[in-house]
Amino acid sequence: MGSEHTAKAFDTDLQELTRLVAEMGGIAERMIVESVDALIRRDVPLGQRVVAIDTELDALQKRIEERAVLTIARRQPMAVDLREIVGAMRVATDLERIGDLAKNMGKRVAALETDFHPLKLFRGLEHMTDLVQQQVKSVLDAYAAHDLPAAMAVWKGDEEVDAICTSLFRELLTYMMEDPRNISFCIHLMFCAKNIERIGDHATNIAETVFYMIEGQAITDKRPKGDMTTFANTVPNT
């Protein structure tokens, strides 16, 4: 970067970008909590509010992309400065996807209005959500503070979420096999559990972005990752 003036202008641009990312993060976190709250409390209007707020998140993502691109064109940043801008764009993309997943859960609230409402299942979903929301919060803090160890802790920490998700799937399968009338309800909960698991995946993506911003390269390690798609093999279906 050439002059001091340019450096200062770049810093202002970057601050605005990180401010917008933080704003997105706040909305996304609230969407996670409220969509699951809506599911548990069968609160259809709350579910609809989550669906409605997703357009705000989409608009913010587009704004971040626009500003990032303008900043790159105007300030021609190099090395670490460029990575800061690219990092903001990547985090915004993950937050937008998190919003989509929460929105999908918000939509399902209306379909879950039945009398069948086993508390135990919702406890599992709630516990998973608490963990995932904590991951999202921690990784966004790590992003804001450029705290690599904190980001790496999130990156390594999604095994517990995967384990709860697998056990929740097993339980849901049992309910479905016991009584066919539970099937459609349980399928919705499975899609919700899968959505929460995917939100956790986006938290680890953000952790990878923090690594890239600080270290200047992509993580080459394989992430420790439970694989839920094989659940059918662990639950005998004959």
Added chain:
Amino acid sequence: MGSEHTAKAFDTDLQELTRLVAEMGGIAERMIVESVDALIRRDVPLGQRVVAIDTELDALQKRIEERAVLTIARRQPMAVDLREIVGAMRVATDLERIGDLAKNMGKRVAALETDFHPLKLFRGLEHMTDLVQQQVKSVLDAYAAHDLPAAMAVWKGDEEVDAICTSLFRELLTYMMEDPRNISFCIHLMFCAKNIERIGDHATNIAETVFYMIEGQAITDKRPKGDMTTFANTVPNT
């Protein structure tokens, strides 16, 4: 853009970007076809190949992002030229997500190795896949040719996919209610059907990117969209 030299350098950069996007498109299209083929033919090694090839797609997306950012910093393009670069990045992001969804189907092949294998269900899945793969192909052609009407045809055309998906879900529900031994198999197929539907959503996203590149603004119309998440309301579960 200043000199003729810069304009030419920009064109070369842009050509390289669109070439890389086309390469990603080819891989993503093949992943869609092969993952569903693997499901239908219970071809576990083919499913594993789809999973393996996804890393190529991820690497290409990162390369497109890097090159796009360098092009913006070096050439400082404005207006339509800038939109071309941003468009390439956006299309690459959608193709990367399409790859993730195909990979997820590839992983499920091993879990579907049962004797229960109703051909009718797979016909539905196959039909959906044909439609979606055609949408992906058409929209990538529209992107390459800057053909707005062709892109808009894709944008409007995913209602049929949603309808097939809904009817497939109903059929799967029936199989599950008839015999609990089918449940875990059918759940995997539901997740696969949902993945294919989501691939269709990414095709419409790419159509929106083509619109943005050519028109210089976002589409403001609401997309005509069937909503499968309400399927439980159409299938009595009591």
